[in-house]
Amino acid sequence: MSTDSPRLHPDIPEGAAVPRVPTWYVDRTAARERFGEAVDSFGPFLMRGDPPADELVAVLNELRPAQANRMLQQALDEGIASVRRPPRAFVQFFRQIDEIPLWLDWDKLDRGGRAVLRTGPLGAVVLACYSLPLSYASPDGSKPLTASGRLVQRASRRLTETARFLVETCRPGGLRRGAEGFKITIRVRLMHAQVRRLLLQRKSWPYERWGIPVNQAYMAGTNVLFSSVLIEGLSKLGYEVPQAERDDIVQLWRYGGLLSGVDSTICAATEAEGLRLIRLIHAVMDPPDDDSRALVKALMEAPLELAKSPAQKVVAQRLVDLLYGLSRHLVGEDLANTLAYPRTSWRHVAPVLRGMNMMMNSFQRRVPESRDALYRFGLEAWERVIENGLAGIPAAFDFRKATVGDQGGPTHAP
Template sequence: MTPSRFQDGANARRRFGDQLDRLAPFLLRVDPLADAVVASFAAMPSGQGFRLLETALTRGIEAVPDAPPELRALFAAVDHVPVWVDWEAVSRGGTAFLRTGVIGGMLLAMQSLILGYASPGGNKPLALSGRLREQAGRRLAETGRFVHAVSQAGGMRRFGEGFAITVKVRIMHAQVRRLAHASGRWQTALWGEPVNQHDMIATALLFSVALLEGLDKLGYHVSPEQREDLVHLWRYVAHVIGVEGELIPGSYAEARRLAEMIFATQGAPDADSRALVDALLTHAARSAPNERERRRAEQRAALFAGVARTVLGEELAEQLGLPRTSARLAVPLVRALAAASSRAHALPSLQDFALDLGDRYWQRAIAFGLGGRPADFAPPERFASSRT
């Protein structure tokens, strides 16, 4: 039975035909390898399984003689590099993203994350986990660290930081599935499985196709070759994070069509969508240490809301409850900055400088967002009891 969140309307059917019939079942498919690892960890003392995982990531599965067979099976899969992986394309894709610097960072939050929150089914694991408002800033910083790490040169190589974080996120997803079902609040008939295959590939598309669309709307030019490279990077990230090969697009054109198909069938944003967006926009002001910082945070939030309205479109912005602010008048300046940056980044003499500048932006932004607390990407042991 197809979960009711899948909106197979007449317009979507005319456009995508029986591809919809092949996409819908992935809402009920998950990641048996990772789920088996989490089940084996649950039988161990608290934290022991995650320590075994970290050892396997840093030293190889051979360095874990007491590894459970489930963990060995997972590493047999992630240690295998598919023949289609082009390491130079992976590196170029990450470099192209890092050069976007502050523009890319703004779009990561105001385009990619918000589009993820807009899914009334895909947002449910996060909504049910609790503490929406308190964790908004932390989620943004951890997402930034993940995206930054996979984009680094060599980041997705076997012992790169991006690879390690990707595997940890895969295990985190499996634990969220376990907790969601254990909570007694999960409605499979309505939402599908928690963190299912459909939603995992949707996330990879948010960090590639959706980001590229946001850059287009702000006037930041990305060449066709760079688009393919960024999609290739996230194709490999999707593979490592546990997405089935059949579902992973092999080109920008395929990725864009799949993203459009997912968006056309997901339904309108719901109350959880609006709560998540509100938390994203207001977390900095709510946690500001003084009145001056609070005003600055509110000014940034107003600008970000204006950018979000520009890249998401007015209809979706209204459905998400994005505020209308006078800061929208500053959006043309953001566009001018984006266009000027892309022209500068196209000059060979400035490309290394732009990469260094973008990388330093991400390091500062992540450090500020984490507030001195490390992001270890350990799987949660429980859901919070509150959803506020």
Template sequence: MVTEQLPTAVPTSLRRVDEAHRRFGAFTDTYLAAMWAGDPLADAFVADFPDVGHGRAMRMLRQACREGIDAVADAPASLRALFAALDDVPAWLDAERIYRDSQYTSRYSRASGIVLGAASLVSGYANSAASRPLELTGRYVENAGARTIEVGSWLLAVNQPGGLDRFSDGFELTLRVRVIHALVRADLARRPDWDGAAWGVPICQAYLAYTLVEFTLIPLRAMRRIGAPYLPHEEDAAYARWRYLGHLLGIDEALLPRDAAEQERLEEIYLLTRPVVDDYCRALVASINRDFLVPEIEGVLPRRLARRAPQVVHALERLFLGDEIADDLAIPHTRLTGVIARTGPLLSAVNHRRDLRATSLPGRTRRGKAYEVEQEQRLRRDWNVQHDLVDASPSGGRPHPARGD
């Protein structure tokens, strides 16, 4: 896999590669090699779809998740190989500690929902190569709300107590995300409009690994900036959780970050070498802002301030992303950025003192969990979304490789 090869070429869309070599040394070669690596186990399973049948193959995957691979009659060797790796649980996983140390994190569920959109998802749009699969499959600009709900539903499942367990909903959803990636990768690799010389392999290991930064380092940092900081042991549990989720998603061990320091290194080389932002990246941001984040902020603000929702969204994005990326993405400047930046540390101090009162945590967490359920139900109702992931979304409109259209 990544550790067994050195790059023979550098994707032409990357920038500042020489500087990356100076700053990161041998890790730069690992990162560049990952531009040409997919997911051998999941890709091999998807290669069997034409013989097995798309629908039957996905049913086999679900059955293996729910009952074990031995319950799947006539399972292809590729699926058996995938689950042999999955059922070999890494010695470093301590799921019980993760569950124990993150049992109260839902107390900040209102803030974390905003951070998911304005920090985690938007941060990925500053890379025109990494976001290209969304463009070519038409999955975001056409329906920002649906895809955001899909991501949120997956995150809700994997963050539940037991959400990492072998036969949990979180495990199954994660494996389906992995196979969806492989289906998209196979489809794009065959298309003449996929420029491999410029972008590398579709949904390559390098950009797949960066998704862990999007769902761990970036949101943890953003939560601190808006005054909803987690406790140190909760942050450690988040990194441990996403290390295992990265393993389930097929990220090579050479790139799989173990802790905050390794995620920070991955973020730095990703941002340094990222391709230039293009108009599609800006369209993605405009879409999620217009169709999802602004309406959500309008619902949080007092009615008399609802008209300021676009400025609040722009202020949060500039705070989370920094001015360089925000300028690239054409996110407008607003004086509210400074207001929120100054307010965040004060709120952090207040909330940290509250968090140190252990007796306050269970009640706040119960209210947060109730909000999570209500929020998902409301979003599904408002956006008329009943499915969990795109492979189960209704047919019609633009075809998608995950559905076998």
């Protein structure tokens, strides 16, 4: 045990003895043979949170709710300089997010956002059937979501909020200072900090065993689900993303990752880095457990949650079978079996869908102007998903709504 490392979190006593890596992170021989020293470099990120956000949330919780909300909203809308006598944690946090990296190219980010939104329903399918199952398959990474059973029961709402986060990030200028995507990204970051705070305060989170909740390693892994992993999933279904646009997408989420609190040393800068990171996570993690299976099941069966009438339930069940079939194709037989996917005849639809997408690729190459029409169609499709899923209840992304349930887990976290 080491006691000379920096303080991990405001709710872990200063000088507390903490391991360099979680206790489960041992005997990673097979992963080390494949990834070498990267395995040793990766482990400590499982014990790191997001100090600027953690410090800010600690201060926000000491203020009156109205005062905290007013100061936060003003800083998001007008900048920290407009806030009268802000606490030190406010100043440090907003100075960090106001730093623009030298590599940032706003035109690339706009092109990357348009490329993602152009995927429309197919992009939503890949997110639900490939990106998120890969994330939930990690047993310790999924613990903040599954420690409270309520989140498993709110899969459709959580997926819709994730879609809104994605769309606002991908709109032109979505991550510029004061834009809606920028504000949502910061609010989600503070929600994650609140989750860390509440779990650690309850003293029921075994950080020595599981690592810091919502830690740097899985923040970075989650970030690449929207870039490198999304691109890979689209490719598996025959959808072609031109090489230039692939890099545009990665740079969009690279900057989004920095705003989300991902350490720059682990925030993927290229498509290859993103894929290597997700492969490394799956190489070092333990096999999916019952919590992982419960979370993925809730995700796949979210359409049943929204169905009301018998006719709607019949349609929803067919959609669920389709989602399981496509997800089996995307994640592979081994992981699908470990996650207890049922076998449905819909798994054979993936080659058909791949052929249709390849024909669409050919059409786009022959008729370049069709890309603008596909962008408008894709954006409208994403917005319909969000409108139907939210059902008139706005997604607030309020860090104070991140509460801990009776089992010690957060009852709200996107």
